[in-house]
Amino acid sequence: MFTVNGQAIGKRLPPYIIAELSANHGGSIERAKASIQAAKAAGASAVKIQSYTPDTMTIDCDKPDFQIKSGLWKGSSLYSLYKQAYTPYEWHQELFTYAAQIGITLFSSPFDETAVDLLASLDAPAYKIASFELTDIPLIEYTAKQKRPMFMSTGMASLAEIAEAVQACKQQGNDEILLFHCISSYPAPTEESNLLNITAIAKEFDVELGLSDHTISNLAAIMSIGLGAVAVEKHFKLDDKDCGPDASFSLLPSQLSSLVQDCQQASLALGDGDFERTKAESDNSKFRRSLYFVKDLPEGAPITQDAVRRIRPGFGLAPKHLDKIMGQSLTKAVERGDPVTWDCFS
Numbered sequence: 557m558f559t560v561n562g563q564a565i566g567k568r569l570p571p572y573i574i575a576e577l578s579a580n581h582g583g584s585i586e587r588a589k590a591s592i593q594a595a596k597a598a599g600a601s602a603v604k605i606q607s608y609t610p611d612t613m614t615i616d617c618d619k620p621d622f623q624i625k626s627g628l629w630k631g632s633s634l635y636s637l638y639k640q641a642y643t644p645y646e647w648h649q650e651l652f653t654y655a656a657q658i659g660i661t662l663f664s665s666p667f668d669e670t671a672v673d674l675l676a677s678l679d680a681p682a683y684k685i686a687s688f689e690l691t692d693i694p695l696i697e698y699t700a701k702q703k704r705p706m707f708m709s710t711g712m713a714s715l716a717e718i719a720e721a722v723q724a725c726k727q728q729g730n731d732e733i734l735l736f737h738c739i740s741s742y743p744a745p746t747e748e749s750n751l752l753n754i755t756a757i758a759k760e761f762d763v764e765l766g767l768s769d770h771t772i773s774n775l776a777a778i779m780s781i782g783l784g785a786v787a788v789e790k791h792f793k794l795d796d797k798d799c800g801p802d803a804s805f806s807l808l809p810s811q812l813s814s815l816v817q818d819c820q821q822a823s824l825a826l827g828d829g830d831f832e833r834t835k836a837e838s839d840n841s842k843f844r845r846s847l848y849f850v851k852d853l854p855e856g857a858p859i860t861q862d863a864v865r866r867i868r869p870g871f872g873l874a875p876k877h878l879d880k881i882m883g884q885s886l887t888k889a890v891e892r893g894d895p896v897t898w899d900c901f902s
Contacts, residue, residue: 579641579800687711711740743805844870
């Protein structure tokens with residue numbers, strides 16, 4: 557367990573729900589601020605943005621390697637995609653200040669050292685390493701040196717690559733790590749969510765776990781809570797107008813609100829595995845079966861099979877004691893409908 561901006565994250569705590577704004581500001585800082593407000597109203601724990609420029613992400617090049625040939629962004633070059641989607645560095649101070657004013661945590665994914673430096677200057681409370689950057693060990697080492705919680709997505713990564721990333725953090729003295737299981741497909745098919753990877757990662761690494769979910773429903777996210785996820789990240793948009801390239805797999809405010817509520821309920825439903833009777837069960841325990849006298853008997857009468865039955869309600873002795881009382885003599889008279897109790901025989 558660790559804290560981000562004063563909020564604890566870990567098992568047996570309310571799930572930490574991150575609304576990923578990404579490119580859904582549509583190039584407008586006012587839309588970005590309205591989105592942050594909407595995420596807070598929906599109950600999200602935090603909003604995440606992304607910190608890069610087209611030039612820190614790639615180069616402007618027409619060669620085939622730099623062209624996107626399939627998927628949601630087919631036909632774009634890497635440079636043109638990032639130019640459309642990026643959150644300008646000059647917005648960051650205003651967005652961080654606004655989030656603090658309205659009372660919601662804002663943090664970001666840095667994609668190079670200049671972004672880390674910018675976020676550090678803004679006292680970012682956590683850092684998120686995107687799945688495509690999980691193998692950028694120099695970036696992870698540089699970011700981990702900030703001594704703030706490290707959220708890292710594992711999309712496409714092998715266990716060996718995840719281990720390298722975790723080790724890179726720990727070698728910098730930073731063990732506040734949360735690994736997000738992730739399928740790096742946009743959108744990701746629900747049937748390919750492979751949620752059991754959450755338990756597989758848990759067996760390998762002593763860190764907190766979450767889900768960075770790119771499916772278009774909340775099903776996988778809710779199920780992840782039952783598998784041990786303590787945090788969920790989902791892309792989020794203010795509405796369907798003027799959105800960026802991530803809009804097709806992003807939640808609307810009402811869907812984000814449902815995600816928050818459903819994940820909280822899923823967490824509560826887990827309980828703590830101690831088999832203690834819940835209040836709801838305690839109220840109904842009186843309707844269990846127990847032993848009752850079904851005929852009037854005088855003091856001194858022996859107990860016979862036809863004198864006692866296993867029936868509801870549950871105020872008498874448990875049915876397992878039936879053989880023990882057979883043949884015993886009553887120390888007081890009883891009536892039909894009296895519960896069988898030990899003081900009837902002593």
